[in-house]
Amino acid sequence: MDFNYNDQDQNQVINVEQLKQAEKENNSRLTRRFISGILIGVLVSSLVISGVALFLVYSGRKDSPALTAGSSDLITDELMLKIQSLESVIDNYYYKTEVDKQAEADGIYKGLMDSLGDPYTVYYTESELEEMMNDTKGIYFGIGAYVSYDSTLKMARISGVMPGSPAEQAKLCIDDIIYEVDNESTQGLSLDEVVSRIKGEAGTKVHLTLVRTGEADNIEVDVIRAQIEVPTVSTEVYDDNIGYIKISEFDDVTYNQFVEGMTELRSKDIKGLIIDLRSNPGGNLSTVCDIARELLPEGLIVYTEDRDGKRENYTCDGTKQIDIPVVVLVNQYSASASEILSGAIKDYKLGKLVGKTTYGKGIVQRIFDLRDGTAVKITVSSYFTPNGINIHGVGIEPDVEVDFDSEAYAEDKTDTQLDKGIEVMKDLLDK
Template identity: 35%
Template sequence: MFRRKRSFLIVLVLIAVFLFSGPLQAAENDHSLDLFKEVFQYTLDQYVDELDEKTLEEMAIKGMMQQLDPYSQYFDEEDYNDFQTEMDGYFGGVGLQIEQIEDYITVVAPLSGTPGEAAGIIAGDIISKVDDTDLTGMTLQRAVDLIRGESGTQVRLTVIREGTTEPLVFNITRDIIEIKVVESEMLEGQIGYIKLSSFTSSSPVLYSHALNNLRSQGATSIILDLRNNPGGLLGAAISVANPFLEDGLDILHIESRVDGDNTYYSTSESIELPLVVLVNKGSASASEIVAGAVQDHGVGTLVGTTTFGKATVQHLHEISSGGALKMTTAKYLTPNKRAINGVGIEPDVIVEDPEEQMKRAIEILKGNAVLPSSSQAITFKIGEKKMWFDGKTVSLSEAPYLAKSSVTMIPLKQIAEQLDFRVDFNLQEQKITLTKQESVMEMWLGKKEALINGQATTLQSNPVIKNGTTLVPIRLLAEFLGTQVSWIDGEITFRIR
């Protein structure tokens, strides 16, 4: 028998709720719970250091959440208060959005204008140490507690970064982190610029005010900057996407084992302004909901680098102890039902350098704010060996298809021929060259890199040959042509001026 029956009943109920879908009575009789009781009691009795049942209960719950996925988490009362403070956008620390991925504390994004961003920490960095404490295998909340501290104190973060041979060490002075959720300004050429740093409860109102203010100043196009925006609330993401979509268009699809499938739709008329959305590896979760809706419906152009790839939904459930559970309860798909979890969204125009990303966005809006009616259009469907070009049907030797990385691959030669481009293949170098007048694109089979007029660009999927036909990522061709791609009702279209 347990010495403290009340405490054990709490953990028993929790284990029954989370490990079993059947009635509680059936779960209580299950051998798995007998095993749990046995281990629980033995640990209380025999562990080298004395443990109280409350501590052991919390260890068991935290371990259970940690084993589910990187984003499910248990908060005790103190941790939950800290979490709510962070979601309100005001807390102390260095300004990094982090997640536990496998055994590693990984940076999702540095928050804009914070000491972490100023120090040079970037999305994808793994924090291996805080001062002299090793974080490997440590819980997320414990890592957060170590990184945070009083304003003015210093913390030393040791970081492992992809592409470097030695760990990087950052000495950072903590500060009060007050997230500027929305920043906006009018750029040259009547281009409205909105920087959205996170999706909090206040984001929709602040974002709507900024958008309306820019429009009242005469903005004729919009740049929405979601770089290093780690996400936040689902409802906020829907509100941000809404103004650029026609009433009734789907924004995302939710798949849930408990609640079933659900689709969220736009509920207002589109403002019909040309749009560029800036994204990078630090754009995650709610940012990817907005980016996916914009890209799938062809209402704007994504510029930057591939996003983080977090497409799961967490539900916050308050529990009787004053704490809470943040549990993954669903996953989401883009309007075209693309699964981007762990993959991310490849932008329409890939630009690595942050300053060049903004320059490219401005160039796109200045040059392509309105496409002329005389533009040429190519339309095709995944899996069909035909395309439509200026009202006529053209047969394809291979059907466009969706690669494992969720990248659309299209046959190059027949599309290029319709546009009067020349295609050359160098067998020895395995190089494909696309030429028209002074424009040249070079790519290589099996390589995720290409040169567009001498400028290097990175591909999410490399060109391939299938049954004698060369297929390339549609985004690569769109970037070379300087045009947008739209997905509407299963049809993929891009227009060339």
């Protein structure tokens, strides 16, 4: 329950007129602070972007639109007065005298992005931007778990656990709902905000409160953070010369790792290839397109359309089309770039998809450098599979549906989806 202090109980009414009087001495300071902050955080359109610093899903385009100054319906005298009034209330009445002014400004910028109602559109502080850029290089400090956003519950879930990671040692499980981080609720937080709270310096501890299917009580667990060097590609060879390659995400390092993995598998004379994209949250569009060019026939890989209908095609010349049967493993956490690859393979009838319907993230984000060490990530377009299908909110249905039996896996590492994938591959090899 919230306890609200009402000044009317003391025969006082705090209103804007009184605040004007109280803040006269502070107005100049407030105006300087907030006008500069709002111009950076709100009037993004007034900044000239020298180039797009990075794309999370979308990194193939070399040009970036010039963001030119113009009139704003948002920045008005009324807005500035209200901001000053709120600041005065904080300065004069908030029960703590030490207030982080940078955190206040960051809250304004984050709130503006949150107002769009898009969980993928966010504002990055300097430290958050640095962390995100390190992630795309395949190195970060955290617990070694993949986290996705459950759009139904509007909360974060564990979607994968890296072998040998702190998350595995702490016995985190796929599908665990992250209810609290360090005893603070995650409800209402974006995926990026949850992830940023879980991450931290190597050797430090994060306390997670998890909701786990089949457990009556919440799971309370401490996880010690570590430097995680993400092995984005791993390989194996099964009986009957069935090659297996797992891609955990599409980072800057992934393409070279994929090529090395495929070279190793080919040297062992594989007759079929299983590509495991389960719990792959996506990554760079340029990376997934480069990998697709190692597999697909000549034609479209994917295309995007922005709000004005401008289309951009990403194509393959077909010179490296794979010549052996393919099976792709997917699940409900295979998202974004992993859906681009699996969707193209399905559209070209190049292989069979096995597992569960994918996540359904058919939109593209772009990161704009605000030239002060911060950035905003904004959804800029939708993407479509070669057959013109936008899978956003729908996902891609597998050709063969099979559940993952987590209890069997916990007991003896039986992977029901992989076993079915091998079975489907053997059928393809027998034809």
